Amino acid sequence: MTHSPYPSTALDAARRAIADQLREIRRDAGLTGREIAARTGWQPSKVSRLQGATTPPSDDDIRAWCRACDAEDKIPDILAANRTAESMYLEWKRVQRTGLRRLQESRIPLYERTRTFRVYSSSVIPGFLQTYEYAAALLGTIAHFHGTPDDVADAAEARVERSHIIREGGHRFAIVLEESVLRHVVGDAATMAGQLGYLLSAMALPSVSVGIVPTGRPRGMWTLETFTVFDEGRVHVELLTAAITVTTPGEITQYAHAFEEMAGLAVYGAEARSRISAAIDSLD
Incomplete structure (x- = not known):
């Protein structure tokens, strides 16, 4: 082929x-x-x-x-x-040329009208669950790599402000992370420990479900790119050079099916918390 x-x-x-x-x-x-x-x-x-x-x-x-x-x-x-x-196909540099804060704020209307978010991440903690320190460290590396305007502090603040929706009624978040995300240190050990601690606390929210796909678990589904399914209307896929918006119904269905496959591989509850706690303990 x-x-x-x-x-x-x-x-x-x-x-x-x-x-x-x-x-x-x-x-x-x-x-x-x-x-x-x-x-x-x-x-x-x-x-x-x-x-x-x-x-x-x-x-x-x-x-x-x-x-x-x-x-x-x-x-x-x-x-x-x-x-x-x-x-x-939107090039990151074109989207980000006016700074990362505007990019964060531009998504607020979509986030506020979405009822159900299904998020799979193989790379980083999703933005909904990021601390300010983690977001600032992550966005700083993105700005440096892409050569975008340096408004990282404002962008991180906007990302955290945008995340208030996880504590509001009317939204549900089903999040599946590869276990490697817990072990990839963004910023420094203190930043990562704070982020993982916040992830543990967020799991107690009634609107949030977090599953962890254990490293080494046999699977019939390969590791995928990070993506978010917004209700049944669209999917955002994050690549190195582009943010892709998918609106074709058949393809949205494929991503929804892929999410269910990944969710079926994940562990939840006490076992998920145990793996997050182990990742905290491993930090120097």
Whole structure:
């Protein structure tokens, strides 16, 4: 099976649908790929990449392709589809260019209207459960890596303020963490001890369920990227270079199913608390 160049199946499907449209327009015009290349002044390899969905087309590429095929009436629809695909993939630097605080605050409306949050994390403690010190240390490393404006203190404060919803009525949080998250030290040992202690206290809240997937547990599901399912309406997937928003119903269902698989591997209650306490004890 060919490996997709895109990190989301929804984005992959959107890109391939555009490539298929371009290919059909070429065929309807009775042109070969080399003839498209000759009419547009491109290399034949570019034509192959565009209709093979290995390179996303620019708006100018779409216009040139359609004009070469005498199909200018197709331009508006394909441009609209292309922009929809682009909106699925947001580069972190573009999102964060005005600072991390704005990024935290921009999500407040979504968080406030969501009733049920399902969170799986294989990397860090989820933002809902972060202490200020942990958030500041984590956001500091993100800002340094991505070269974003240094408003880490404000961003950490905004993240903690945003987390008030875990103590409000009307929201439920089902959170599953890989045990390795408990052992990955963010900041220093004191910061991590405070964070894990807060995680223990948050588990007592009636709206919060925390499961820990033990290290070394046999599983039929591989470790996944960190993601959050908001009710049944959308999923946010966090990657190194991008934040992906998934809104396709079929794909949301797949993430919900993946969450249930991971939740089934986790331990809860006293056993989960024991593993968190062991991680605290292991800190120097």
